[in-house]
Amino acid sequence: MKAPHTCSSEKMNPQTLLLILLLLPAARAFQFTRMAQYVDSHQEEYVEALRDWVAIESDSSNVLKRPDLHHMMEVVAQKLRLMGGTVELVDIGEQELPNGQILALPKVVTAQFGNDTSKHTVCVYGHVDVQPAKLEDGWNTDPYNLTEINGHLYGRGASDNKAPVLAWIHAVGAYQALHMDLPVNVKFVIEGMEETGSNGLDAMILAQRNTFFSDVDYIIISDCGWLSRRPALTYGTRGNCYFFAEVEGPKQDLHSGVYGGSVIEPMTDLIGILDSLISPSGKIQIPGIREAVAPLTDEEWKMYQDIEFDLENYKNKTGVSQLMYDNKVDLLAHMWRYPTVSIHGIEGAFSDPGTKTVIPAKVTGKFSIRQVPNMDPAVVKTQVTDYLHSVFGKRKSPNKLKVSMVIGAKPWLANTQHPLYEAGKAAVNKVFNVDPDLIREGGTIPIARTFQDVTGKSIIMIPIGGFDDGLHSQNEKMSRYNYIEGTKLFIAYLNEVSQIKKTSV
Amino acid sequence: MKAPHTCSSEKMNPQTLLLILLLLPAARAFQFTRMAQYVDSHQEEYVEALRDWVAIESDSSNVLKRPDLHHMMEVVAQKLRLMGGTVELVDIGEQELPNGQILALPKVVTAQFGNDTSKHTVCVYGHVDVQPAKLEDGWNTDPYNLTEINGHLYGRGASDNKAPVLAWIHAVGAYQALHMDLPVNVKFVIEGMEETGSNGLDAMILAQRNTFFSDVDYIIISDCGWLSRRPALTYGTRGNCYFFAEVEGPKQDLHSGVYGGSVIEPMTDLIGILDSLISPSGKIQIPGIREAVAPLTDEEWKMYQDIEFDLENYKNKTGVSQLMYDNKVDLLAHMWRYPTVSIHGIEGAFSDPGTKTVIPAKVTGKFSIRQVPNMDPAVVKTQVTDYLHSVFGKRKSPNKLKVSMVIGAKPWLANTQHPLYEAGKAAVNKVFNVDPDLIREGGTIPIARTFQDVTGKSIIMIPIGGFDDGLHSQNEKMSRYNYIEGTKLFIAYLNEVSQIKKTSV
Structure with missing residues (x-):
């Protein structure tokens, strides 16, 4: 028996089709708004999730904290399992300390959400190990007890990199909660040795190059920060x-x-x-x-010249009376x-x-x-x-x-003309209503270079951390604004990436 | 009613008196042997006393340990009180830390045993604060749990300066236990800030110059060590x-x-x-x-030349492949x-x-x-x-x-021709049957110079610590032999000092 009205486009009259096509962007906008509202109304839950993670002293440089680090990886895996992901804890072997001691490396968590070959597959990389922190170092609050002051969430690892990892997980969770199809398949690679050089991860990527990574189209990393109050996309690291x-x-x-x-x-x-x-x-x-x-090229010089960067503000932020260079281009060049x-x-x-x-x-x-x-x-x-x-x-x-x-x-450098970056600009525009700065990162995200060398896939870095988050130092924080708007940015970005033509890998 | 036999010398006939005088040295020797036996038979008690003191983490350089330090001074005072001494805990004020924090200084313990103006009065100086120590620094045993291995008593402060202070207290205690008159009046000045420069002590000595210190004839310090296995007397410090x-x-x-x-x-x-x-x-x-x-004098050069000091042994002890100087005189000169x-x-x-x-x-x-x-x-x-x-x-x-x-x-330097040093040589000979080396100390005993400047009294340093006690480093120890024989040395020295003519101050 045939239904009296069908919506199949094959049988749809051209006017109806046009109408639907015209309404489509509005429908998409509506979807994003609904998801953004969902995120806003669940922000306390997200902050609590961050509090739980910050409480785990997953300091990868301190061998005495290795049990905490192992626990951290289990917690991540369990969270992803509960969301229905296909999760593995990958054994990446042992490390030898300078004193000859042998220590098990924290397992790497891999997870997969969606398996639709007609969609792109992105792989989000993040880490949940942290730098050392002690109250005596000059913290105003217990570094392992997430404390909110004036909209800032203070705690070791809050910005580097626990909140960004959670924001990605929450982005996927929002699609699930609202029963929306994920626009792309999403994979996760979450490690626990980033702060000490991602020991064991290179070999794991190499080993899984033709399995876990074989269908990955793009790698996304959010282990960095903005340069100013303007959102940014990052195309290089030292x-x-x-x-x-x-x-x-x-x-x-x-x-x-x-x-x-x-x-x-x-x-x-x-x-x-x-x-x-x-x-x-x-x-x-x-x-x-x-x-x-x-050597510094003229093109690079021009690019640096155009970036929004306030030397005076930067000086105040660091608290030094004089920077190493007193002009923007020299300073950015020496940082990047x-x-x-x-x-x-x-x-x-x-x-x-x-x-x-x-x-x-x-x-x-x-x-x-x-x-x-x-x-x-x-x-x-x-x-x-x-x-x-x-x-x-x-x-x-x-x-x-x-x-x-x-x-x-090794350092890493991306091509900012790639559609991944175009998608990034669109997503930033949707959430923040501004164009992002294209910036580089003075710090190191070792996996970026490895991904590039081993998998040959394109990589984008989408930071959500603030310019003043105090990574690796006392009073590290993630602002509630960046954490929540960042979650929305990731939701929007997944949708933008789904629009990239299948040939543009 | 008059007793039938009197022993008053006034009525003694000259022959009897001569006999007593002839027998007197033998009686003294007998006394020392008796005291030495007493010390030997009480050595476990002495070791336990040291264990109790070492267990108190009286680290004067760590402000967090200040309560332990205050407790340490109370424990010293109480021990001296129980022996019947006239004891005071002298408030020496506060210190200001580089960060501006104000902290109460540990009180100085003064004590007095005997008040006979016909006798000399010696004042024994010592300290019961210690250098920092943590198991992680490379100790083989808990630094605050005195542990005996092969006759060595390992613990922070064991040699510097808790055992020597206890040995002096036990020396006085032995006279008391055997109901022998102390041959000299004995005073104690025990401080708790030596390891950080004896903060507050100079002012206290100055303030009590005409009271507590007014009747002191000699100052004795045992806050140093031998240079070799040969006992030593110390005549200078840096x-x-x-x-x-x-x-x-x-x-x-x-x-x-x-x-x-x-x-x-x-x-x-x-x-x-x-x-x-x-x-x-x-x-x-x-x-x-x-x-x-x-400038180095010829006389000094000659003195250093005669001292028992084995460069090869010293090199092995420190564990370096080469010393800063390869001849004895240069090396001793640069250490002293x-x-x-x-x-x-x-x-x-x-x-x-x-x-x-x-x-x-x-x-x-x-x-x-x-x-x-x-x-x-x-x-x-x-x-x-x-x-x-x-x-x-x-x-x-x-x-x-x-x-x-x-x-x-400031540094300090004594005259080795003084009768105090002659008495020291005699006491060392009595206990160890050898002549002591006359040595200097590379380390600092701040009070030595202050005593010299403020009180004008003569000072002697009589070490009982071994040459390999590891002061300020990991595995500091006091050997049981040095601790126990050192106690006997102090007993003998009090007797020798009592023989110094009253004019030789």
Whole structure:
């Protein structure tokens, strides 16, 4: 029996079809509005979810917190399972610490929502490990107890990267809750070692290149932040080579009164070689490093010139009386596309309050060099190691120097003309009603480069973190506004990506 | 009614008196043997007393441990009270920390045993505060749980200075237990701030110069150690000027990826100025410091030449492959009578295990310069502050440098010809059957110089700590042998001091 009225387009008269086509954008807008309203009305639930995640001290750099990190990965997997995703906890093996200790790496969570081959498949990457944080470092609130003050949600990992990961999960959840078909298939890769260089992830991506990643069209990463109050899309990141320089002398710490004058102190040697890395004005002194850097093009210079960036505001935000460069282009270039050396600290020396009169026996200087095109971490490792041994050799010290590179992450650069970026601009326009800035990121998202090299897929970075979120520092926060509007942005973006022609991969 | 036999010497016949006088030395020897036996048979009790004291974390450099330190002083006072001493807990005021915080200083314990004006009065100085210690620093045992291994009593403060203080108390206790008259009046001054420069003690000594200290003839200090397995008497110590160099830049820690290249990092500045303090070979580069040092005399050179000191053994003990000097005289001279700079560590930078990618906002370098005659801490303060500001100024950094001297302790030097030292040699011979080495101490005992300057009394240092006790470092220990024989040495020394002619002050 045939229905009296059919809606099949084959049988529809041209007028009706035209009417429907004309109404379609309105219908889509309506859908987005409905989803946005859903997000607004569920924001307390989203904040609570973030509170639960921040409470887990998933510090990947502290081996004592490894059980918390394993727990964190289980929590992520369970959340995705409860939403009906096809979830796996992928064993990525073990790591060897500099002291020889072997430690299990946190498993990587993979998940899949939707399996429709007529749709694009996006893969959202995120991480749920965090940087170290202690109240004594100068936090105003307990770093692991999410605390809202004036619309800001303070907590370690709130912005980097727990809220963005949750926003993606909530975006998928909103489609589900409103019984709307996901416009694209969505996969997740959530790791727990990002803050220490994504140990084990490269091999896992390589291993699953022809399985989990085979049908992935695009990779989406939201592990970064805006440059100003204007939303942004990110098209490049710096890499990072992190070094330990260990100087060992006496067999144990010595009293500086009793022994001072009888031994060459490891701290004196370490301070000496660390001081040789960089000039007072910030110039890297390791031969070969600066020579490898791709020259700044006129086009790049022009692009930087056009970006919304307030030097005075940036200065106030950092709280320094003077920036390293006093013009926008030089400053952006040195944050994004030139290498820098930062000395982070010394392990093994006296670092507590007070006045210990000790000659530390073994001290490890920690510093890192941000990588940019066309640097190669393997070459940098050799350059740094050779240079430090040469500087140390001239000191004629009886102490022993050991240089090791514990992180070696490459930089990444995308083509901003790709339809992925066009879709990004459209989604930003829908939610925020402005064009995004096209920016780069001084920090490192190691997986970006790996995805590019191993899978050959295109990548976009869509940040939702604020420019003043204080990543890696005291009082890290995610503003409620960015978290909630960011969830809407992800909802809109999934829809925009579905409009990309199937050929544009 | 008159007793049938009287023992009054007035009525004794000359032969009997002669007999008694002839027998007197034998009686004394017998007394010492009896006391030594008493000490041997009470050694477990002495070890338990040390265990109780070590269990109190009286770390004077850690403000969080201040309550433990206050408790420690109470425990000392109570022990002396129970022995019948006249005990006072002297309020010495407050200290201001570099951050402006005000903290009560631990009270100083004074005590008095005996009040016989016909006898000499000695004042034993000691301290019961300790250096910081954590199991994670590399201790084999809990530093606050005294643990005996192969006759060594391991624990923070065991040798520096809790066991020596207890040995003096037990020496007085042994006279009491055996109902023997103390041969001299014994006073105690026990403080709790020695490890951070004896804050407040100078003023207290000055204030009690004409009261508590007015009848003191000699000061005895046992806050040092032997140089070899041969017992020693110490006649000099170095002083100590401890500096904080704080470099402050951004208003909070920054992510080194995001901000690296945009700010001049405080760590780079701090490393630069610390590196300017000392040459690779250990030469102090602060103008004026080396010029102030008293020249080495031929007599000194000869003295050092005669001291029992095994360079190879010392090298093995410290575990370095090469000492700063390869001959005995140069090495001893640089440990005892030349200034040295030690860089202890940096507060505010990343010092934990792992790989934090942080630009620390405010870092404080900590270093100290050992003081020798004829250096003056007030002058050194100016020399160091001016020099660091000059080096820092050349860097043209926008960061702020603040240099403060938080400890300024003078060196001390005694006359080894004084009867106090003759008495020391006799006591060492009685207990150990050898002559002591006459040595100096590279470390600082601030009160020595203060006593000399303020009271004008003569001072002797009688160490009982072993040459390998690991003061200020991991696995500090006091050997049971030194602790117990040291107690006997103090018993013998009190008797020897009583023989000094009243004129020899």
